[in-house]
Amino acid sequence: MTSAQQPLPLGRASFDFAGQVVVVTGASGGIGSAVADAFGDAGARLVLHGRREDALEGLTRKLAERGVEAVWVTGNVRTRETAEAIRDAALSAYGRIDILVNNAGGNFGARLETLSPNAWNATVEANLSGAFHCATACLPTFAQQGGGVVVNVGSVSANHAHPLRGAYAAAKAGLASLTRTMAWEWADRGVRVNCIEPGAILTESSRFAAEGDILQRVERYVAIGRVGRPDEIAGACLFLCSDAASYITGAVLPVAGGPLTSTPADIDLVRQPVDA
Secondary structure (H helix, E strand, O other), X not given: OOHHHOOOOOOOOOOOOOOOEEEEOOOOOHHHHHHHHHHHHOOOEEEEEEOOHHHHHHHHHHHHHOOOOEEEEEOOOOOHHHHHXXXXXXXXXXXXXXXXXXXXXXXXXXXXXHOOHHHHHHHHHHHHHHHHHHHHHHHHHHHHHOOXXXXXXXXXXXXXXXXXXXXXXXXXXXXXXXXXXXXXXXXXXXXXXXXXEEOOEOOOOOOOOOOXXXXXXXXXXXXXXXXXXXXXXXXXXXXHHOHHHOOXXXXXXXXXXXXXXXXOHHHHHHOOOOOO
């Protein structure tokens, strides 16, 4: 048996990230702050990015109260300059980068024919180009260290038509493809790259968070029967960055409470009571 085939020692695969440096973009709230919390609780040192300075300050203060080291950087990941500032902040504070979680993005509703070129570009740049900028900015550091892990946060919208969210869905589909290409091109430098595709996740900014009965209508389309929590996305992220996932790269993992049905009519049938 070669060294590559040797199993992990018992107890080796864990969610212990003590001493590792984790960069999380879009950490101002929602999924991003949950990911930061989870890595902090697992012992990591953090570099937090977002566009809301007050939110980043609050999260950093909360983490410090639990003994978690964290620094933060503001800026728009649509620009290469912000990506390089994030990398430089990590190297200045800690001297290394072990994990990059590309979570920053944005979404708003509009029909394609009413979507301005500026709105299209902004959506694609935030959800696709930002991950490219941050990952390529960190790559030389990963290569010099002998490896690293990238997790791109996509969306199940990538896999089906998403009326009123066409630019967002197209960008997330591109992110899944980019993940697979990064995984191949960077494998020889010890870099693993995977993508998580959340489904309906309840956050303060979720469009169904405070809109009448839309939450209940969304939940009908989820096999598990409820929307997800940000910490459930964070758990998947920790797994993909852990030793337990050491042989996983280029994967696109839906975290959506179940697959979509072939037709909405199936939902009414399957929700009917089952005779004992």
